[in-house]
Amino acid sequence: MIISLILLQVSSGALFGGERWSFSWAFLHKSRDGQVSSLDFEAEQPVSEGELLRLYLELHDGAFVYLYLFDSQADLYLVFPPSAGFYSGEIPTGYQSYIPPGRKWFTLDGLKGTERFYLLASGERLIELERLTETFLGDGNRELQARLLAKLAETADRLSGAASYEVDRIPIPAVAAGTGADSAEYVNAHKISAIGGYGRVLDLVNK
Numbered sequence: 553m554i555i556s557l558i559l560l561q562v563s564s565g566a567l568f569g570g571e572r573w574s575f576s577w578a579f580l581h582k583s584r585d586g587q588v589s590s591l592d593f594e595a596e597q598p599v600s601e602g603e604l605l606r607l608y609l610e611l612h613d614g615a616f617v618y619l620y621l622f623d624s625q626a627d628l629y630l631v632f633p634p635s636a637g638f639y640s641g642e643i644p645t646g647y648q649s650y651i652p653p654g655r656k657w658f659t660l661d662g663l664k665g666t667e668r669f670y671l672l673a674s675g676e677r678l679i680e681l682e683r684l685t686e687t688f689l690g691d692g693n694r695e696l697q698a699r700l701l702a703k704l705a706e707t708a709d710r711l712s713g714a715a716s717y718e719v720d721r722i723p724i725p726a727v728a729a730g731t732g733a734d735s736a737e738y739v740n741a742h743k744i745s746a747i748g749g750y751g752r753v754l755d756l757v758n759k
Contacts, residue, residue, distance in 0.1 A: 571747070573675040575615035578608040578741035579754070580726055582657060588726050590739040596666075596755045604657035605756075607631065608724060608741055610648040615744075618672040618681065620704055624665025624758060628688070628697050631669070636686035639677050648728075655727045660758060667756040670704040672711055674749045681707060711749030718745045 579591040582604035591597050599605070609617055609632055616639055619632040632649060633639060652658065672678065684703055688696040723738040744750055 571614060571675050572745060573614040573673075573747075574612040574743060574745040575617050575673055576608070576610040576612065576722060576724070576741045576743045577617075577619075577671060578724060578739065579756075580606045580608060580739055588737055588739055590741065591756075593752070593754045596757045598757050598759050599660055600759055601660055601662040603660045605660060606657050606727075607651040608649070609651075610646065610724075610741075611643060612646065612743075614675050615673055616675070616677050618670075618678060620670040620672075620700075622668045622670070622701060622704075624663055624667055628701060630685055630689065636682055636689055639682070650728045653728065664758055667758065669754040669756070670708055671752040671754060672704070672707055672750070673744065673746070674711060675747070678707065705753075708751035708753050711751030716747045717750055719743070720745070 579593070579597075580588065581591050581599065582588050584602050607619070609619065611617060617632060618630075621629045621631050623629070630636065631651060634649075672681070681703060684696075684700050688700045720743040721740040722743045724741045726737040726739050
């Protein structure tokens with residue numbers, strides 16, 4: 553499966569308060585001829601075997617961001633934060649993460665199907681989601697997976713309905729700074745500035 557190695561890496565708007573918060577995200581794609589770009593997900597995003605993928609997240613002003621993958625083999629992974637209890641500690645301002653880290657990329661395999669990502673963010677911690685995730689990671693059975701999947705779909709729908717946000721395109725290096733010549737290559741990331749919630753379901757279709 554395309555990103556199974558990730559585990560080794562890594563009701564109303566009033567519910568979330570009225571403070572503005574922000575974060576940035578990008579899915580970086582490298583074609584088989586070496587061309588690097590960022591994926592927009594205006595529709596289902598087609599990809600194919602042998603292409604490369606990496607993810608970028610940066611927390612700016614009071615954002616709590618969660619990213620999950622439900623892959624084409626019907627397995628569910630927490631991609632970000634690195635652990636279910638990550639937000640219990642002090643998070644440095646401008647926390648930045650490339651997944652995988654450094655200059656590494658994920659290589660897409662030949663398994664056909666849809667890799668579905670749930671990208672969720674708010675100005676407050678999603679405690680219920682964190683607890684359910686921690687329970688799932690500790691057990692991992694199919695019943696808990698089904699409960700967590702339902703919670704992710706419900707949360708994405710609720711956050712998107714409560715959202716008030718602006719999107720800017722900002723340049724980011726394709727790999728983490730200081731990791732080699734490739735770091736001079738820049739692509740666009742989505743910088744989200746929001747009040748309320750932000751919820752997206754992002755589909756990569758491996759054809």
